[in-house]
Amino acid sequence: MAAPRSGFRLKSVADLQIWLQRNIGSRLSDETELVAHGGTALTLLGLKEASKDVDFAFRTKDDFDRLVALLRRIGYRVTMDVRPIPGEVLLRLENPSSAIDVVDLRFPTWNNWRLTQRVLEAGLIIPRGKARLVLPDRDAVFLFKTYPLRETDLEDLRTIIDLSRPNQRRVIGLFEEQDGLHRIDLRQANVSYEPLFNILNLRARFAGSLSLVGERHRGKVKQLAQFSLRKFEELGLLISLDALVDRIRDPDRIVDWDEVMGVDEDDLRKRLMPDDG
Amino acid sequence: MNMQLAAHLMSLVATGAYPTRELIRIAGYSPNTTLRYLRQLEEQGLVERIEARRFGRGRPPIVHGLTPSGLDQLRRFEISSFTQLRKSTGVVWGPRRSFALWGVPLFGRPDIFSRTELTSTWFEVVVEGRSGVYKHPIDGPDGAFPRLEALLAWAATSGNPRYLAAVSVLLSRRDLSVEDLATLACQYRSVNRVGFLAAIGGANRVSERFRPTGSSEVMLEEPLPGDDATAKLAVRWRVRGPLSQAVVKEMRRLYGSPP
Numbered sequence: 408m409a410a411p412r413s414g415f416r417l418k419s420v421a422d423l424q425i426w427l428q429r430n431i432g433s434r435l436s437d438e439t440e441l442v443a444h445g446g447t448a449l450t451l452l453g454l455k456e457a458s459k460d461v462d463f464a465f466r467t468k469d470d471f472d473r474l475v476a477l478l479r480r481i482g483y484r485v486t487m488d489v490r491p492i493p494g495e496v497l498l499r500l501e502n503p504s505s506a507i508d509v510v511d512l513r514f515p516t517w518n519n520w521r522l523t524q525r526v527l528e529a530g531l532i533i534p535r536g537k538a539r540l541v542l543p544d545r546d547a548v549f550l551f552k553t554y555p556l557r558e559t560d561l562e563d564l565r566t567i568i569d570l571s572r573p574n575q576r577r578v579i580g581l582f583e584e585q586d587g588l589h590r591i592d593l594r595q596a597n598v599s600y601e602p603l604f605n606i607l608n609l610r611a612r613f614a615g616s617l618s619l620v621g622e623r624h625r626g627k628v629k630q631l632a633q634f635s636l637r638k639f640e641e642l643g644l645l646i647s648l649d650a651l652v653d654r655i656r657d658p659d660r661i662v663d664w665d666e667v668m669g670v671d672e673d674d675l676r677k678r679l680m681p682d683d684g
Numbered sequence: 685m686n687m688q689l690a691a692h693l694m695s696l697v698a699t700g701a702y703p704t705r706e707l708i709r710i711a712g713y714s715p716n717t718t719l720r721y722l723r724q725l726e727e728q729g730l731v732e733r734i735e736a737r738r739f740g741r742g743r744p745p746i747v748h749g750l751t752p753s754g755l756d757q758l759r760r761f762e763i764s765s766f767t768q769l770r771k772s773t774g775v776v777w778g779p780r781r782s783f784a785l786w787g788v789p790l791f792g793r794p795d796i797f798s799r800t801e802l803t804s805t806w807f808e809v810v811v812e813g814r815s816g817v818y819k820h821p822i823d824g825p826d827g828a829f830p831r832l833e834a835l836l837a838w839a840a841t842s843g844n845p846r847y848l849a850a851v852s853v854l855l856s857r858r859d860l861s862v863e864d865l866a867t868l869a870c871q872y873r874s875v876n877r878v879g880f881l882a883a884i885g886g887a888n889r890v891s892e893r894f895r896p897t898g899s900s901e902v903m904l905e906e907p908l909p910g911d912d913a914t915a916k917l918a919v920r921w922r923v924r925g926p927l928s929q930a931v932v933k934e935m936r937r938l939y940g941s942p943p
Contacts, residue, residue, distance in 0.1 A: 408820070408831055408832075408833070408859075408861055408864065409786075409831070409832040409833070409857055409859040409860050409861065410822075410859060411785045411786055411787075411822060411824065411829070411832075412785075412786070412787045415784050415785060415786075415787055415788075415789050416781075416784050416785070416789060416826075417780060417781045417784040417789060417790065417791075417792065417794055418784075418789055418790065418791045418792075419698045419699055419755075419791065419792075419793075420698060420699055420700055420701060420791070421697070421698035421699075421749065421750040421754070421755045421758070422755070423791075424701070424749045424750070425749075425750070425751075425752055425755065428749075429752075446791070447791075450699075450700075450791045450792065451700060451701045452700060452701075453696075453699055453700025453701075453702060453710070455792070456780055456790045456791060456792030456793070456846065457790065457791045457792070457846075458790055458791070458846060458935070458938055459789050459790060459791065459938065459939075460938055509938060524739065527739045528738075528739045528740040529738075529739075529740060530738070530739060531701070531703070531736045531737070531738060531745065531747065532736060532737040532738070532739065533701055533734055533736045533747055534734065534735070534736070534737075535734075540701075542701055557845075557928070557930065557931055557934075558845035558904060558908060558927055558928060558931050559845045559846055559849070559931060561845075561906070561908070562844065562845050562846075619906065619908055620906070621905070621906040649909070652909060653909035656908070656909055656910070656911070656928070656930075657909075657910075657911045657912075658911055658929070658930045658933075659911055659912065659913075
């Protein structure tokens with residue numbers, strides 16, 4: 408019969424809050440804003456269990472750099488440094504001896520989403536020493552969960568729909584804003600990534616998530632599901648949503664967006680570019 | 685002071701950053717009672733008031749947090765509450781708390797396995813009528829936990845992607861009794877799901893011992909498109925709605941390889 412390891416126990420929001428106060432907030436030299444994301448935000452909202460990694464995003468590079476420097480100083484080691492999407496940094500820092508042993512930090516976006524005033528306006532700022540923990544509201548967390556298309560994230564979406572149904576109008580408003588920001592980027596000639604691909608990704612993943620949560624849950628957020636489908640169909644791609652989601656979810660394939668578009672790229676770009684007015 | 689009520693409030697404070705109004709709503713006591721207890725807990729240094737702020741308009745809300753001594757006190761409450769329940773109803777710690785014991789700690793509320801619905805407890809209750817998780821429990825310092833083999837055989841039926849991925853990680857433990865697991869997987873009708881999770885996570889000792897049964901098993905209710913490797917294994921193990929390899933890999937990266 409297997410024998411348990413010693414020293415492991417269930418983690419709680421209290422562990423996170425105490426860690427933020429004792430280990431982070433009391434050691435920071437300047438006020439630093441950390442925005443809770445993903446499973447961490449869901450846990451803080453009291454909605455769902457989450458894996459042990461704690462997710463934070465940042466609005467400024469200074470805040471990001473300050474937290475990375477502090478974590479290194481108190482014994483955390485970088486174990487992952489990747490660019491999940493062009494222009495986005497994801498750093499994982501680990502310290503096995505800490506109650507909060509895995510911290511994931513992202514800057515300047517989180518899975519392509521940007522931390523705008525509108526996203527944060529319904530959120531809470533919880534001071535912990537010099538750390539300012541920002542907890543976005545349920546609707547922002549719901550929208551941000553519509554990107555990864557993993558089973559765990561889809562299950563989280565279902566839980567939010569069951570326990571605390573999102574305000575569909577607000578989620579639509581937030582999506583329109585994020586989509587609009589990427590469309591504004593289409594005007595810029597010198598961006599280091601292709602904004603068109605970001606728009607395709609955002610719309611496909613949004614519609615895909617609301618399709619994959621299943622009929623019963625989709626029926627509870629009908630307005631949102633219909634809106635997401637409309638945004639995808641507006642793209643006029645030759646590939647179906649199901650087929651595209653299939654490709655995005657396959658870890659062994661790199662999505663060739665040029666091939667996916669299958670339409671005149673310039674025409675699509677013109678259609679998506681916002682009017683000057 | 686009613687200690688059960690105080691413990692319940694502390695457990696809520698420990699599991700979410702709720703503004704006071706929200707805390708009153710989910711606690712289910714009258715606002716006066718909740719506020720009075722919170723004040724007393726603050727006076728005892730177990731709970732602290734945090735003046736939060738909003739980006740938008742509106743009165744700044746108060747959020748409550750446990751102090752380090754409050755968290756210690758809550759853990760003692762949890763153990764004594766659990767011990768009483770164990771004596772009266774035979775409960776064991778639930779899946780979330782048990783996964784932590786076995787090396788896959790999650791964030792979340794403490795939970796218990798119970799044979800019947802329990803209304804008078806603040807633990808999250810997982811009703812499980814079959815005997816597997818209750819038999820030959822592990823007696824830890826915090827109380828009785830299902831033995832690993834029973835937890836894994838049960839969790840393969842849970843339909844919860846995080847639990848399924850945790851199963852896949854823990855199936856590689858070298859001290860796992862594969863024979864015991866096989867017996868329990870038969871009891872829980874999860875042979876194919878356990879076999880699949882072992883195969884996808886590279887737990888060869890288990891996947892080589894297990895053989896797919898004739899009837900197919902549903903792992904996740906909403907089937908998702910998957911990668912080729914997952915699809916092939918799902919066909920071999922007769923599993924519908926399989927967990928994808930990507931989630932298993934991610935869990936393994938996070939929790940490491942078991943001993």
